[in-house]
Amino acid sequence: MTPTWIWYLNRATGIVALVLMTLTLVLGVVVQRQRRLPGLPRFGVVTLHRNVSLLSALLLVVHIVSAVIDSYVSISPLAVLLPFTSAWRPLPVGLGTLAVDLLVVIVVTSLLRGRIPVRLWRGIHWTSYALWPLAFVHGLTAGTDLGSGWALGIALACAGAAGVATALAWTGRDTNPADRAPAALAETTSALARGARVAVFRNR
Amino acid sequence: MNDSVTASLALPGLLDGPGPRLADHLAAYGPLPPADAVEVAARAGLTGRGGAGFPTAVKLRSVAAAAGATHRTPVVIANAAEGEPAAAKDAVLLATAPHLVLDGLQLVAGSLGADTVVLAAPGRVLPALGAHLAARPDGPSVRLHRAADRFLAGEESALVSAVEGGEPLPRSKFPAIRERGVDGRPTLVANVETLARLALLARGDAGAAGRALVTRRVEIGRTPVTDVADVHLGARLGDVLRIDDDVPAVLVGGYHGTWLPAQVARDVRLGREDLADVGASLGAGVLAALPAGRCGLRETARVIGYLAAESAGQCGPCLNGLPRIAAALALLARPGRVDGGLIDDVSRWCGLVAGRGACRHPDGSVRLVASALHVFAGELARHRAGRCSATDARAFLPVPAVRA
Structure with a gap:
């Protein structure tokens, strides 16, 4: 028998990883919609999106390693990458495995973003929207104690945030690029007429 | 042969x-x-x-x-x-x-x-x-x-x-x-x-x-006249375009082009090197003689307002820069007190956008601004003293309405 803290570690990293993946998705939509967060320039949102996603990937490594070495559930090292080969709840664990496989591809292509065609990267990045539900269902079904309530609450809150963000992302950009310049012109003209300073660029 | x-x-x-x-x-x-x-x-x-x-x-x-x-x-x-x-x-x-x-x-x-x-x-x-x-x-x-x-x-x-x-x-x-x-x-x-x-x-x-098509725009008897001519590239601009004695400046190359003072414009030849010597190029082939009684700054401000609104809105320097330059130029084109730093701001912004777009739209636009600030420097000073030399408020250079 492995000590129980491994089980706790496994559960905690799983839950936090889901929260961080949700945050990554929301930040990704902020990037895609070219919006800003208070106090952050636009490139800061991009960096935050990347760093939060890498942090969630790191937590997933701990989550996976702890699941494999925990003797309470029987998950072979092979089942980490090959879906539906786990002895313990093959279907729920398999969904998590699929999510991990997708995640590896998304992280690797994002790290190589400058060296691969943008279209390839973007096509693969869209699969993030498949990754999140896989991870969500995995979290609800593979766990051993969902009953206590607060874990379910966190999961449902994440689902709500991810759902809203996804809906926003798929409705597309709110401005046509060709309409941005006239809008900026009107904005600056009225600012100068009021005597407001316009020397600062938008990202401050 | x-x-x-x-x-x-x-x-x-x-x-x-x-x-x-x-x-x-x-x-x-x-x-x-x-x-x-x-x-x-x-x-x-x-x-x-x-x-x-x-x-x-x-x-x-x-x-x-x-x-x-x-x-x-x-x-x-x-x-x-x-x-x-x-x-x-x-x-x-x-x-x-x-x-x-x-x-x-x-x-x-x-x-x-x-x-x-x-x-x-x-x-x-x-x-x-x-x-x-x-x-x-x-x-x-x-x-x-x-x-x-x-x-x-x-x-x-x-x-x-x-x-x-x-x-x-x-x-x-x-x-x-x-x-x-x-x-x-x-x-x-x-x-x-x-x-x-x-x-x-x-x-x-x-x-x-050795020839080029040019679009000429002049004003004859208070009426703007536009025509297209096939001209020799070795010709003097003054022989190609009617530049009256009271014309203050000539626009060479179009809205991505350069203002030249009339005395410089008359004698320059249309060849690539000749125009480059005075900082101009034939560009899209537009030659326009600003009629007397028109304010070159006001004309430029209207053109830049149009160019800023026509930015594709894709590159930050163009999207952030051109509307600011256009709005500031619109202020400078009117007689009256303005913040003393505004001209310096415009010059600085012009330097910040050149060479930083996917296309040459910002570069061409600030080229026109820079030449206007240089050629119409006297007018700029007059505006700040609350006066304008324009006697004719009609627009000379054609500018379509800005898209809403």
Whole structure:
């Protein structure tokens, strides 16, 4: 028998990883919609999106390693990458495995973003929207104690945030690029007429 | 060599031909002789007439080289998407000598082995072009593309994007359009005047490369007059354009061009090096003499307001910079007190946007601003003292209404 803290570690990293993946998705939509967060320039949102996603990937490594070495559930090292080969709840664990496989591809292509065609990267990045539900269902079904309530609450809150963000992302950009310049012109003209300073660029 | 001299004497130029009909065209110019476009362009030293003045032979060779290296059939686009509101030369050329343009297109497409041939032009000239194409044996191979009514519609990469069926927005020049353009195929985008000149050169008119079509705008008796002329590149600007004694300045090259003080403009010659010596270039071929009694700053501010609103809105320096420059210039164009730092701000912003866009829209726009601040420095000081030398409030340079 492995000590129980491994089980706790496994559960905690799983839950936090889901929260961080949700945050990554929301930040990704902020990037895609070219919006800003208070106090952050636009490139800061991009960096935050990347760093939060890498942090969630790191937590997933701990989550996976702890699941494999925990003797309470029987998950072979092979089942980490090959879906539906786990002895313990093959279907729920398999969904998590699929999510991990997708995640590896998304992280690797994002790290190589400058060296691969943008279209390839973007096509693969869209699969993030498949990754999140896989991870969500995995979290609800593979766990051993969902009953206590607060874990379910966190999961449902994440689902709500991810759902809203996804809906926003798929409705597309709110401005046509060709309409941005006239809008900026009107904005600056009225600012100068009021005597407001316009020397600062938008990202401050 | 003697043949070509006699031939060039017999051939009419681009604008003094017999008219747009194919039969008249063939009677006046004769059939297009078989020739290699690269060789014809290289021998005459022909340069592109879309604005950049790039050597046509170099462009043709790089499209051919890219086609050979990638084993892909090239695409040829004749560019008549004249987005510049002050320019009319491409439209006039297509109305006067469409078959010279189509001969040039045929010559280039044949030399490059292109199987997709596109003629891009504003919607208003397409019906007539369709009729001219129908009269030609090679007509069915040319696809007409309706160019958007936007300033940037004729920009090389924006045009390629539109021909592909996308938005007419400029994109990155790496890789270059001539290597990877329409659907990733090597693509030649050539101005229609360049093609028409190739058709003349192929027929032996050796002087065709030494001339250019210009759109002239002057005011005669309080009425603005615009016309298009075929001028010699060695001519003095003062001989080509009517510059009255009281004209303060001349706009050379169009809305991405340069203001020149009238005394400089009168004596400068239209050749590339001569214009470069005074910091100007022929660009889109626009020559406009600012009438006396008009305020050059006010004209420039209106043009820059239009250019800022026509930004594709894709690159930060252009989207953040041009509207600020335009709004500040609008303030400076009116007599009255302004924040003393505003002129310095405009100069600084101009430096911040040049060379930082996917296309040259910001560069051309700030070139016009910089020349206006220099040439109209006296007027700028007068405005700050609360006066303006303008006696005529009407607009001179044509500017379409800003899109809402």
